Amino acid sequence: MSEATLSPPEVGAGDGLVALRERLREAAEAFAGPGDALPGILAGMVEDVDRALAERLEIFPVCHHSPASALAMARRLKEKRPRVVYLELCEDLRPLLDELRNCQLPVALQAFATELDGFPAADAPLNVVAPITEASAEYQAIAYALDTPDVELVLVDRSADHVFQWRDREDGPEQRPAAEAGETEGGSGTAEDAEESALHGDALGVGIGELRPRFAELEAHFLHHGKVRHWSEWWDQYVEQPLAGADYQTYRQVMVMIGSLFRRLRPERPGRLAVDEDRERYMWTRMREHLAASGTDPDDCLYVCGAAHAASRVEQFGLAAEAEPYAVPPRTATRWRYGLIPSSHSAIEAQFGLAPGAVSVAAATWARTLTRERLTPFRLAGQRGGKKSGAKRAVRRTVGEAGAAAATDDDRLTGFLARPPVPHALDEAELRGWCVDIVRLARRNGYLASTADAIAVFETSVLLAGLRGRARPTPYDFEDAAVTCIEKDSVPGRRDVRRLCAILLGGDRIGTVGYDALPPLARDVLDRLAPLGFDLTARTQRRALLDLANQPQLRPCSDVLWMLRHLLGDVVRPVMGSRALGEVGIQESWDVALGRHQQALVQLGYEGVTIEQVLEQRLRRAVRGPDATAATALKAVEEAIRYLGGGRLVDDLGARAVELLAAERTVDDAPLVLRRIRRLLAYYRTTEAGPPRWAQTFVVAGYAQYCTLLPIAFTDEAAGGRQLGAMLGFLFGLEGFALSLGCDRAQLELAVRQSHPTEPDKKALLWAAEHRLGLLPMAELRDRCAALLDNPLVVPAFPRYVSGFVQALDPVPTLTPFVVEQLSGAFARLPDAVLLPWLPRLIMTLRKEAAELLPVLVREAGRTFPAALGAVDGFVPPWSLAAAPAVAPVPPAAGAAGALLAAHPAGCDAVAALLGLVGEWGHVAPTAAGAGPAGSLLAEHPAAAAALAGLLAPAG
Structure with missing residues (x-):
């Protein structure tokens, strides 16, 4: 459109916007043709402006975090001095506004819920934030209302509960989680900005007056013709700067026109449109209810809402509307908690999809305009980081004067559109x-x-x-x-x-929540950590040194820090020191950053009054959850002992662990169960009372449970060697304790005899269990392994057998020399053509399935093989002594017969077996008394042996 087309017409005071509407219609028809939709859109925009300005209840359209809106709000509040301010903000956040004076802006109002009733449990936790900055119209309205006597501030928007009730119907940027809105217009920012940008976490953001095209083509058109890179820059150049010095009527008309434009040119999304309209019906219903209940004159009220809502067309719009009030849907039974959390410019930019630095530039524009126009904004009295408010120094105007100022309907929009904004000179x-x-x-x-x-x-x-x-x-x-x-x-x-x-240009300003505005838990934590001697609210990370031996008064601080470490993660981080079962620390060093992570501490305060209460609730919730296992319950028991000192809570958690173990039908968590129950029993053995009743019951139940599941696990494809090794470790490692409590070893023998695995590693584990029970002698076990190496079809699977034997080192540690023997024998016997392809598979198998037991194997190999290189050539493996006849010790009394039998030990063993003396051929002690059953037999009857030798070899 040319400037001549929109030249200012001769308009009288009573003509309103009729002339502008007609001229826009004529220009649109000339530009687009009579059948195009553009004339109707432009005429409808003017009608929306005329309708909003004609409403008796004065509507103040705003854009969130806009310095132009804040300036216009400050001017209008000083002129009108309204008695009631209706603000588009979640109505259940109203009690939080009084705590803003204890904070340093920017901060965010937060509604938080963890215990859901009426929402899917998978959605927990629910989190809503509403950021507040000083350069915003909502803060000016809040500061005016809270610090001016006889002024009431009423929040009229839907509650946080309704935000999530209606969430499925909307998808605008105002309602997206900060975690999903991480990439802003200008990019994702640097790694240094990530922490500040994540201050809102995964909360949904709500604000006043989101003004932005809701489809990409229109926004791209604006950016292209405006010669800018992103929307924030377009808005600053074409809206913020022209409106910064505009009068109030011009500001209202322009903002309503922009809201109407974006409202009419949005894509067809019925769900989003229905939510916007329901919000408008909700707000108008709440305002009518308040006016009826309080009897306030509408001329003394101000309705602050987004510009798009000012151009609303719902049937409940306006006090004169005859439509039925909107039926406000009930809230769910979800219990909401409210508080203030720190915010930052970058967090707001990430939340609402603004360009990096956009909020900082807006803050700088706000400060520069205040200085240039010598305007005193409204600030809450005692506001941290701000000056004393000037609200109380202003003089209230009469109702008639305010009404006259609001009732004017001069056409300021035509002149604003016809003349380009006057740019400021280059400074x-x-x-x-x-x-x-x-x-x-x-x-x-x-x-x-x-x-x-x-x-x-x-x-x-x-x-x-x-x-x-x-x-x-x-x-x-x-x-x-x-x-x-x-x-x-x-x-x-x-x-x-x-x-x-x-x-x-201003940096990323980060707000803080004052001590008085913190929840009780956060205040309690700060009080209990006060002996550390530094400012815990500072955003810098501080190092705390605790000499617990010489300063025992710091031990409560240590307890608090360990609980915070468990509950909040890296908010406090131990540099030196640990908290294990039964361990008493002497010195500790901590990196404390509570001020930097104030949001996490505030949200922790929504769960309870003290951190001990929160920790107990979380532990009880963990063992009662749908995914709870016996391993989870044992972990909760350990944490209760470490952080809360035991007591009735530990007994309850332990009893729950017994229930969960008895109900399990898989052995997936067997390694965790074994490791944790061993640790707990070792701790209890150091106490005077010994293992409690729940621990004894757990061992008895575990012995019976794993005996029952053992045959199934050996054939179950889902159960691996690690799980089977852990089961056998439980059964053999705690066997003595279990038998003393009344368990029957026959149950374990029966379970082993009923096991018939097919996988190589499981076979090795079964052989180890049979050897541990005395069902498989060592000689037969050696023969089976030798047969595996002799069979070329089985050699490729031998690493799986070795993996099974390594897994068996936990339940049967006496097999360690045998495993070293088998590995050495494999390396000695296999040719290079077989060994070289086989070796990588062996290493990968052991690393994947038995990495934690390899050190045991390495230590045994270190004890077996020579430590010096020169001794390698003359080294004779100890297991070869039994296989080599020449080195077998012979009783001196046996003579030539003894030498013959030593050369052929199988015959001697056969004769000993016929006589009922079953045993291995002695090969360790060099004397007859220590030569085993066969050697003892020869020593007692040398004549028979000599006669037999003479028959077999007369020349000997």
Whole structure:
């Protein structure tokens, strides 16, 4: 449209916007044709503006975190002095607003729920945040209402419960979680920004007045023709700057027009439209109810809402509407908790999809405009980080004057649209200061910047502003120029030039919640950690040194820090010291960052009054959950002993562990169960009372349970060697304790005899169990392994057998020399053609399935093989002594017969077996008394042996 088309008409005071509507219709028909939808859209926009401004209850349209809206709000509040302020914000957040004076902005109002009733349990926890910054219209309204006598602040938007009830019907950026909104318009930011950007966690963000095109084509059109990179820059240039100095009527008309434009040009999403309209019905219903109940004159009220809601077309719009009030749906039975959490500019940008630095630029614009116009904004009295409020110094105007100011209907929109905004002149001093400061900051961060770069940034900023049709470079032009002239193609440090520009132009301001605004748990934690002697609310990480031996008064601080470590993770991190079962610390060192992670501490306060209560609740919840196992319950028992000192809670958790173990039908958690029950029993053996009753019952139940499941696990494909080894470790390792409590060993023998595995590693485990029970002698076990190596078809699977034997080292540790023997024999017997392809598989199998038991094997090999290289050539393996007849010790009394029998031990063993003396051939002691049963037989009857030798070998 040309300027001639929209030249200001001659409009009288009573004509309103009729003339503008007709001229827009004529221009649209001339531009698009009579059958196009554009004339109706433009005419409808003007009708929306006319309708909103004609409403008796004054509507103040805003855009969230907009300095222009904040400036207009501050001016209007000083003029009108309303007695009631209706604010578009979740109505159940109202009690939190009084605590803002104890905080340093920006902060966020939060509603949090962990115990759900009416929502799917998988959605827990539910989290809603509403960020508040000083350069926002909502804060100006809040500060005015709370610090001005006889002024009431009423929140009229849906509750946090309704936000999640209606969530499935909407998908706008105002309602997306911060974790999903992480990538902003200008990029994802640097790694240094990630922590500040995640201050809101996975909460849904709600704000006042989200104004943005809701489909990509329209936004791309604006960005292309506006010659800007992202929406935040377009909004700053074409809305914020022109409206910063506009009068109130112009501001209202323009904002309603923009809200109407985006409302009419949105894609067809019936669900989102229905939610927006239901919110508007909700708000108008709440305002009517309050007016009826309080009897307040609507002329003394101000309704602050988003510009899109000001252009609403719902039937309940306006006090004169005759439609039935909206039936507010009931809330669910979910219990909501409320509090304040720290926020930051980058967190707000990530939450609402704004460009990095957009909120910082808005804050700088707000401060600069206040200085230029000498305007005193509203601030809460005693607000941390702010000056004393000037609200009480203003004088209330009469109702008639306020009504006259609001009732004017002059056409300011035509003049605003017909004339381009008057740009501010180039402030060379300000731009020169930016250029010098960015070069200085860049040099501190490792860039090779100089005065020449400062001059280049200055000239490039002016050039970019000219190319983009601007008379004055904006912070965005300066940022692009600095990146072009300084950063070039490399970043020498952690911070790139764009991040340095954000720091220079105001930085990422981070708010804090004051002590008085914290929940009771957070205050209790700060009080109990006060003996550490430093500011726990500071955002810097501090090192705490605890000399517990010489300063026993610090032991309660240690207890609190360990519980916080368990509940909050890296918020507090131990550098030195540990908290194990039965361990008493002497010295500890901690990195404490409670001020930096204040949000986590606040949300922890929603779960209880003290951290001990929260920890107990979490432990009880963990063992009662649908996914709870015996291993989970044993872990909870261990944590209860370490952090809470035991007592009745440990007995309850232990009893639950017994129930869970008896109900399990798989052995997936057997390794965890074995490791944790061993640790607990070792701890209890150091106490005077010994293992409690629940631990005894657990061992008895586990012995019976694993005996029952053992035959099934040996044939179950889902049960691996690690699980079977853990089961056998439980049965053999705790066998003595279990038998003393009344268990029957026959049950275990029967379970082993009933096991018939087919997998190689499981076979090895079964052989180890049979040997442990005395059902498989060592000689037969050696013969079976020798047969495996002699069979070329089985040799490729031998690593699986070795893996099974290594897994058996836990339940049968006496097999360690045997496993070393088998590995050595395999390396000695297998040819290179077989060994070289076989060796990598062996290593990978052992590493995957028995990594934690390999050190035991390595230590045994170290004891077996010589430590010096020179002794290797003469080394004789101990297991070869039994296989070599020449080195077998012979009783001196046997003579030549003894030598013959030593050369043929099988015959001697056969004769000994016929006589009922079953045993192995002695090969260790060199005397007859220590030669085993066969040697003893020869020593007692040498004549018979000599006669037999003479028959077999007369010459000997």
